[in-house]
Amino acid sequence: AFDIGKLRDQTGYVTLDSGYKNTGATKSAITFLDGEEGILRYRGYPIEQLAEKSSFLEVAYLLIYGALPTQAELDHFNGQITKHTLVHEDMRKIFDGFPSATHPMAILSSLICALTGFYPQSVSPDLSPEEMELNIIRLLAKMPTIAAWTYKNNMGHPLNYPRNDMDYCANFLYMMFSFPTEKYEINPVVVSALNKLLILHADHEQNCSTSTVRLVGSANASLYGSVSAGINALWGPLHGGANQEVIEMLEAIAADGGDTSKFINKAKDKNDPFRLMGFGHRVYKNFDPRAKIIKVAADEVLQALGMQDSPLLKIAQELEQAALTDQYFIERKLYPNVDFYSGIIYKALGIPTEMFTVMFALGRLPGWIAQWKEMRENKEPIGRPRQIYTGELERDYKGIEAR
Numbered sequence: 267a268f269d270i271g272k273l274r275d276q277t278g279y280v281t282l283d284s285g286y287k288n289t290g291a292t293k294s295a296i297t298f299l300d301g302e303e304g305i306l307r308y309r310g311y312p313i314e315q316l317a318e319k320s321s322f323l324e325v326a327y328l329l330i331y332g333a334l335p336t337q338a339e340l341d342h343f344n345g346q347i348t349k350h351t352l353v354h355e356d357m358r359k360i361f362d363g364f365p366s367a368t369h370p371m372a373i374l375s376s377l378i379c380a381l382t383g384f385y386p387q388s389v390s391p392d393l394s395p396e397e398m399e400l401n402i403i404r405l406l407a408k409m410p411t412i413a414a415w416t417y418k419n420n421m422g423h424p425l426n427y428p429r430n431d432m433d434y435c436a437n438f439l440y441m442m443f444s445f446p447t448e449k450y451e452i453n454p455v456v457v458s459a460l461n462k463l464l465i466l467h468a469d470h471e472q473n474c475s476t477s478t479v480r481l482v483g484s485a486n487a488s489l490y491g492s493v494s495a496g497i498n499a500l501w502g503p504l505h506g507g508a509n510q511e512v513i514e515m516l517e518a519i520a521a522d523g524g525d526t527s528k529f530i531n532k533a534k535d536k537n538d539p540f541r542l543m544g545f546g547h548r549v550y551k552n553f554d555p556r557a558k559i560i561k562v563a564a565d566e567v568l569q570a571l572g573m574q575d576s577p578l579l580k581i582a583q584e585l586e587q588a589a590l591t592d593q594y595f596i597e598r599k600l601y602p603n604v605d606f607y608s609g610i611i612y613k614a615l616g617i618p619t620e621m622f623t624v625m626f627a628l629g630r631l632p633g634w635i636a637q638w639k640e641m642r643e644n645k646e647p648i649g650r651p652r653q654i655y656t657g658e659l660e661r662d663y664k665g666i667e668a669r
């Protein structure tokens with residue numbers, strides 16, 4: 267019988283799809299995405315409904331276990347996570363080793379990987395379902411604590427311990443913004459905005475960081491090691507790092523006098539490497555459904571916090587308007603993506619720019635976990651792409667004196 271694998275081995279013929287623009291890496295039952303229609307569904311549920319009605323932990327449960335939890339299941343899940351929010355005291359010592367200029371994403375990925383040292387059983391390739399479950403719970407529980415500590419550490423502030431009487435989002439905000447000298451008032455508008463943002467970021471099928479998590483995990487690497495790798499992928503400015511770049515771009519436009527057309531022209535100039543950050547998406551070619559929800563949320567949050575006259579919001583709106591009516595952006599189907607407005611909300615919530623991608627990682631965590639678990643449960647083979655070799659065919663070694 268004709269064997270395509272054998273033929274490829276014999277002829278060296280492989281399919282080349284740089285950037286995997288049209289190559290599926292796996293089958294997955296987690297997230298459905300239709301880039302043409304702007305549809306995003308987690309386990310079949312539209313993102314619009316989840317963002318409006320659900321809580322982040324409920325969505326995390328949905329992504330990881332495949333169904334919305336009953337009240338009893340959610341209470342149990344919540345209770346388990348609450349139990350594991352503390353991190354080992356020795357982890358605090360690791361923070362001390364980082365120079366103060368270290369980017370929070372570098373600290374986050376290092377500390378998530380360091381969890382393998384505190385829970386050595388987590389690196390076993392033969393985890394029982396109970397062990398896998400415990401690793402998942404630990405990661406979801408400790409990530410907000412570690413994330414908030416990266417910020418506190420960089421600021422030189424005392425670290426706050428988690429408050430288990432608060433829900434997931436409120437506890438994170440408390441750890442970020444509370445001082446021993448000052449009572450931190452939890453604002454429900456802020457908690458609700460954070461909840462929405464985390465839900466919108468929770469999964470996005472085989473994006474760069476998620477594919478990284480699956481690829482690393484396919485070598486039977488641990489959940490913590492795989493997620494640590496995903497955090498580094500997310501840090502890249504063409505991926506999650508774009509949310510930090512968007513605010514920096516808006517600030518640069520404001521500092522330059524606020525002329526958006528000048529920056530639109532720069533983005534269109536092929537001799538200029540400048541890109542309009544927060545515009546364009548590999549898969550969404552009509553609109554990013556998350557951006558629609560976030561745009562409304564940004565308006566609501568700024569209103570509620572009395573910041574509706576924010577100059578950055580004004581510049582963002584102008585930029586969006588100008589780009590959407592410009593032939594260059596229309597022809598290339600470049601629309602605002604999820605990162606365009608999320609930074610404005612983060613900034614309004616008082617989250618410093620360097621922490622924006624950490625916020626994205628916090629949101630994306632359930633997706634990474636769900637995808638890693640699915641990959642393990644489906645016993646997927648190790649990921650190992652082929653290549654088209656373009657180098658020298660064969661050469662004889664020459665001694666150094668003869669080169």
Ligand code: ACO
Pocket residue numbers: 503504505506508533534540541542543544545546547548549598600603604605
């Ligand atoms: N500003 C100006 N031009 C752009 C932009 C942009 N933001 N994005 C794409 N283009 C242009 C390209 O120059 C190219 O033009 P050409 O056909 O004349 O050469 C065309 O549009 C296609 O661009 P590609 O880079 O080939 O598109 P790709 O699908 O590979 O990239 C990406 C998608 C990386 C998101 C890109 O649009 C980009 O760099 N955007 C800015 C960064 C950003 O916002 N990233 C966040 C993505 S969302 C997320 O990760 C959560």
